[in-house]
Structures are given as C-alpha cells and as structure tokens.
Amino acid sequence: MFKQLRKKFLILNMSIISALMITAFFIIYLITYNNIQSENVNKLNSLSVRSPTMDVTLSKMGETVLSLNYSMSFHIQVDAHGALQKVNSFIDMADETYKQAANLAWQEKKNNSVISLDGKDWMYRISESPVMVRMDENGKMQYSRDSGQTWTVDDPSSIDQKNNLYQIVFLDVTDDSKTLTGLLITFVSVGFIMLFVIYFISMYFANRAIKPISISWDKQKQFIADASHELKTPLAIISANYDALMTNEDDTIRSQKKWLEYIRNETSRMTKLVNELLYLAKNDEAEVKLQYSSFDLSQAVKNIILSMEAVAFEKGVKIIQHIEPDLTIKSDRDKINQVITILVDNAFKYTEQNSYIEIRLKKVKKRILFSIKNSCKGLSKQDLPKLFDRFYRTDTARTYENGNHGLGLSIAKTIMERLGGEIYAESDESESITFIFIL
Structure with missing residues (x-):
C-alpha cells in the first residue's frame, strides 16, 4: 500500500514539475525566437x-570600410x-x-x-x-x-x-539559427538533468512524507492488537466465571459470591480500560477543553504525596521530597494533578520493596521542573522512548497483577503535549528510573 502511495506521489510530483518546466522553457524559447525573427524581418525590410x-565605402587609403549597419x-x-x-x-x-x-x-x-x-x-x-x-x-x-x-x-x-x-x-541568419538550436539543446539537456535530480529529491521527500504515515499505521495496527488482547483476558475470565455459575444453578448467590466478585472485578477492569481508550481518543482529536487557572503547584504535589503515604507505609517505601514552596502556575489544575498522580502511581507500582522514591519540584529560570525517581531495574536508552507508547509495559508478568494496561504514561504525555509542556524519562540501567516533566 505504501509503495503504491509513494509511486503515486512521485508520478504526481514529477508530472507537475515537468509540466511547469516545459511551459517555462517553451515560453522563454518562444519569446527569444520571436525577438530574433522580428529583428531579422526588420533588417530584411531595411535591406529591401x-x-x-x-553599407560599404572606400576610405581615402583605398581600404574597404563597413558601415555599422x-x-x-x-x-x-x-x-x-x-x-x-x-x-x-x-x-x-x-x-x-x-x-x-x-x-x-x-x-x-x-x-x-x-x-x-x-x-x-x-x-x-x-x-x-x-x-x-x-x-x-x-x-x-x-x-x-x-x-x-x-x-x-x-x-x-x-x-x-x-x-x-x-x-x-x-x-x-546562420548565427541566429545556431543560437536558437543551442538554446533548444540547452533546454533539453538542462531539463533532463533537472528531472533526474528532481526525481531523487522527490523520492527522498516522498519517503520522508510517507514514513510518519507508515509509523502511524503500524502503531494503529499494534494498538488494535494490544487493545484486543487486553479485552480478551477479562472477557475470558467473565465467561469462565459465568460457566461456573451456570454449573451450579441451584446454589444460592451467597455460596457463589466469589464467582460474582471475579466478574465484577473484571468488569471494573474493562470499564477502566475503555475509559482510558476513550480519553486518549478525545485528547487526540482535541475534544477535551482545557480549563486554565492559577494555583499553587507546590501544594498540589504535597497533597498527592500525602494521599500515597498509606501505600508507601505498606510497601516500606521511603518518600524523599525536595519541593520548592509557593510555586504558582497558570494551567489546567485537574490535568496537572492527573499527570502527577499517574507518575506517582507508576513509581509505587514498579519500585522495589523497602526502597525509596525521590520527588523534586523546582523553578529553573522561567520554567517549572518536576521529577520523580524510583529505585528499580532501569531501562536501556533505546527502550526509554517506548515507555510513552500505548500498551507498552516493561514487566508483562506483573501487568495483570497490578491492573496496569500500559496507558497511563501515554495519557500523561498526551496531556503534557496539550498543555505545551515536555515529558521524558531518564534511567540508570542498574538501579533507577526518573520521569521528568517541564512546564
């Protein structure tokens, strides 16, 4: 499909350029021809x-002298x-x-x-x-x-x-004929050389133009496959639990409560997944309007950290804070809180037992920098950009266990792009990973 698209692009581009070039050369040649022809006709009329x-005279010395005409x-x-x-x-x-x-x-x-x-x-x-x-x-x-x-x-x-x-x-008019012939040969030669060069330039830009489409197409196919896989598991569990319920039709609801709990859990998981997918779709189309207002970002970060203290205590994780006070920004409070929550939640899910999470918030010149670092097995530089891809997970085995679908970081990146900010990750492959966003 993409080869055909590139071929059509090349044919269209070469056809348009060729038509413009031939038209330009033809007009130049026609103007030159008419000017030379008109000049020769005037000379003929004068000679008639x-x-x-x-036009020929003899000088005093007997030499032939030609007139300027x-x-x-x-x-x-x-x-x-x-x-x-x-x-x-x-x-x-x-x-x-x-x-x-x-x-x-x-x-x-x-x-x-x-x-x-x-x-x-x-x-x-x-x-x-x-x-x-x-x-x-x-x-x-x-x-x-x-x-x-x-x-x-x-x-x-x-x-x-x-x-x-x-x-x-x-x-x-021999010289004039040679001039016109030389001009025609020059146009033909230059035309072929230009078409040859333009072909390779067009090929280069065609490949560059098609590459994002190809990448987007591949991502879309991967997205559909991943979404189907994510939905397949809870549907299979719901179906299995339904079969278990139907096997014991005469039992009371209380005796089969565990099967119903499984069905509810998987339904909740599917609801969360579908809501995240819808959120990403709406943000991709810029359907979600941003509500800008001034608020204290320092206090917002502290509030989110406080809400996670119980989780930190259970997991034995130490939270190290370096929060610069009274940092006020004008942005969408809910979206900023959502990004911070996603990053903090992600850090707690993947940090190791009895380790640490380090959170920093500071102002650098006219920009606000937030970073969260957690101890874990890091990633290679090649894998870091993939963290923000949809359904990407570093630990597939733990995905179903912690209820993560691999969409959180993708949502965070989408929000930051809408807010005009920047988000990226850094990693020490041996001990930690750090997520940073700048506003």
Missing part, C-alpha cells in the same frame, strides 16, 4: 530599400519567370550558388522564410524591383530599373505589364 553598396546579405534581381538577371553582393560566392538561391526562393515564394545554402541559413524577401523615372534628351519620360534596363512608354499605366523584374533580398 537599401543596396549593399550603401552592415549585414551579411545580397540582392538578386529575377524576371517574371525567376531567371537570374542581376546580382548585387560583396559576398564571395559562385554564380551557381546565386542561381540556386534564386531558384529556391522563387519556388517557395514565402517571404521571411529560410533556405539552406552552402551550409548557411538565409532569410529572404521578394519584392517588385522599383521603377525610377527621369526625362530623356527628347523631353520624354524615361523609366529604368536597377538592372540598368531603360525604356520609354507613352502610357505610364503599362509599366507593370512590361519588363517586370523582382528583387530578392537574402540575409544571413
């Missing part, structure tokens, strides 16, 4: 009304059938190359398109060659084109139908 010779370009004039008429270029290329350029452009006839020629990319624009008008020696209107052809007509409206010539301007 300007000859390459306008110079672009790698050339002009070709063709007739109405696409036949080459004139070439205006400073680029050293063979005549066949110019003819091939004219043929390719004339066949496609798509302005601002790109053709490949001799390993270079050229953008072209086709326009009708401009007609220049001047007066001849006889005072007639003489028309001419860049090709050098001149003619005289009586009807100016017939110019478009006679001697039609077209100008094709070619602009070298």
Whole structure:
C-alpha cells in the first residue's frame, strides 16, 4: 500500500514539475525566437530599400570600410519567370550558388522564410524591383530599373505589364539559427538533468512524507492488537466465571459470591480500560477543553504525596521530597494533578520493596521542573522512548497483577503535549528510573 502511495506521489510530483518546466522553457524559447525573427524581418525590410553598396565605402587609403549597419546579405534581381538577371553582393560566392538561391526562393515564394545554402541559413524577401523615372534628351519620360534596363512608354499605366523584374533580398541568419538550436539543446539537456535530480529529491521527500504515515499505521495496527488482547483476558475470565455459575444453578448467590466478585472485578477492569481508550481518543482529536487557572503547584504535589503515604507505609517505601514552596502556575489544575498522580502511581507500582522514591519540584529560570525517581531495574536508552507508547509495559508478568494496561504514561504525555509542556524519562540501567516533566 505504501509503495503504491509513494509511486503515486512521485508520478504526481514529477508530472507537475515537468509540466511547469516545459511551459517555462517553451515560453522563454518562444519569446527569444520571436525577438530574433522580428529583428531579422526588420533588417530584411531595411535591406529591401537599401543596396549593399550603401553599407560599404572606400576610405581615402583605398581600404574597404563597413558601415555599422552592415549585414551579411545580397540582392538578386529575377524576371517574371525567376531567371537570374542581376546580382548585387560583396559576398564571395559562385554564380551557381546565386542561381540556386534564386531558384529556391522563387519556388517557395514565402517571404521571411529560410533556405539552406552552402551550409548557411538565409532569410529572404521578394519584392517588385522599383521603377525610377527621369526625362530623356527628347523631353520624354524615361523609366529604368536597377538592372540598368531603360525604356520609354507613352502610357505610364503599362509599366507593370512590361519588363517586370523582382528583387530578392537574402540575409544571413546562420548565427541566429545556431543560437536558437543551442538554446533548444540547452533546454533539453538542462531539463533532463533537472528531472533526474528532481526525481531523487522527490523520492527522498516522498519517503520522508510517507514514513510518519507508515509509523502511524503500524502503531494503529499494534494498538488494535494490544487493545484486543487486553479485552480478551477479562472477557475470558467473565465467561469462565459465568460457566461456573451456570454449573451450579441451584446454589444460592451467597455460596457463589466469589464467582460474582471475579466478574465484577473484571468488569471494573474493562470499564477502566475503555475509559482510558476513550480519553486518549478525545485528547487526540482535541475534544477535551482545557480549563486554565492559577494555583499553587507546590501544594498540589504535597497533597498527592500525602494521599500515597498509606501505600508507601505498606510497601516500606521511603518518600524523599525536595519541593520548592509557593510555586504558582497558570494551567489546567485537574490535568496537572492527573499527570502527577499517574507518575506517582507508576513509581509505587514498579519500585522495589523497602526502597525509596525521590520527588523534586523546582523553578529553573522561567520554567517549572518536576521529577520523580524510583529505585528499580532501569531501562536501556533505546527502550526509554517506548515507555510513552500505548500498551507498552516493561514487566508483562506483573501487568495483570497490578491492573496496569500500559496507558497511563501515554495519557500523561498526551496531556503534557496539550498543555505545551515536555515529558521524558531518564534511567540508570542498574538501579533507577526518573520521569521528568517541564512546564
């Protein structure tokens, strides 16, 4: 189940990131492409009304000087059938190359398109060659084109139908094409690398995200198993005692009182267990409201210790007190008393005969520290955190004897977390264990 959940998380995460990354790269590429295309189109428009010779001049020393506006370009004039008429270029290329350029452009006839020629990319624009008008020696209107052809007509409206010539301007866009190709390759390479890295990062966070769920799931299964086990024992005893009662149906209640006492004891035990489970469930959902008020914590601890003196006397346990007087706090009195009672009761249940319990209460800076230490066989550092797990018991054999279900410390921890405090345990494996809470 958790493998499938992790797989779905990875697929969803990778899909979203991939979609965002592809969209971002596409927008950047599209903007770059449009900017370059727009710039080249503007250059072509400018070249259509300007000859390459306008960008090349001769200095006084006879050297060729290029204008700042110079672009790698050339002009070709063709007739109405696409036949080459004139070439205006400073680029050293063979005549066949110019003819091939004219043929390719004339066949496609798509302005601002790109053709490949001799390993270079050229953008072209086709326009009708401009007609220049001047007066001849006889005072007639003489028309001419860049090709050098001149003619005289009586009807100016017939110019478009006679001697039609077209100008094709070619602009070298090889570097721009390489730039766009390089940008595309960079995006693809970076995209794959990023996806590769993101995959492992997503895997790491997926495992971290699922781990608490997995732990919670395992704890829930363990909780159900432990609760079932705890309920199974008293139910079995009640059933056995019921069978004993039914075996002697004719006997009086007084004669079978012991069986009824067993049933009552086990019913009380089950009631306590169910109430503790309900309490934990309500606290987990924060359904129990806290009632804050100021009270003397020192006196509250002393009262709880006084209530346990009879138990201490019977067990021969010495209570050592280090209670700092008049420590007043603002908290939930009942919940604090419950935590202290749980810790004190736990200490008496597990301390050894004729030993001691040491209780301390003091103020450390702005915090209140309560600790209770009892002599017993300690726990290893690995087992200490488990003390606050539900149904955890260090001595399984004595559990049924002392009526402990292993929920007291879990309840104490839940209360302290609700109050914003901290509770933990320390142990000397050879002789004692200490429970501490801080408010």
